[in-house]
Amino acid sequence: MEALIGMSPPEPEAEDGxxxxxxxxxxxxxxxxxxxxxxxxxxxxxxxQTYDRVYMWYVISRTIFDDG
Incomplete structure (x- = not known):
């Protein structure tokens, strides 16, 4: 994600396990x-362009390849 848009979300916090x-x-x-x-x-x-990339990433990852 960072290579695509120049920023990335924070690391998810670990669960209890x-x-x-x-x-x-x-x-x-x-x-x-x-x-x-x-x-x-x-x-x-x-x-x-950044907003376009994020939107395209979202569409591809959530609709075309929605099973993860």
Missing amino acids: GKKDRVPTGAPFTWIATNFAHCPQDANDDVL
């Missing part, structure tokens, strides 16, 4: 929605 939640898409939907729900109106081309 020491296992971390697996996020097959590289980022949980809540993180994507929190950080990329609305593109700024005055966004330059680089920002627009």
Whole structure:
């Protein structure tokens, strides 16, 4: 995810058993929605490309390859 958009979500916290939640898409939907729900109106081309990449990543990972 970081190579694609230049940032990545924080590491998931370990559960009681020491296992971390697996996020097959590289980022949980809540993180994507929190950080990329609305593109700024005055966004330059680089920002627009980042938002486009995040949206395409979401569509591909959640609809085409939804089984993880």
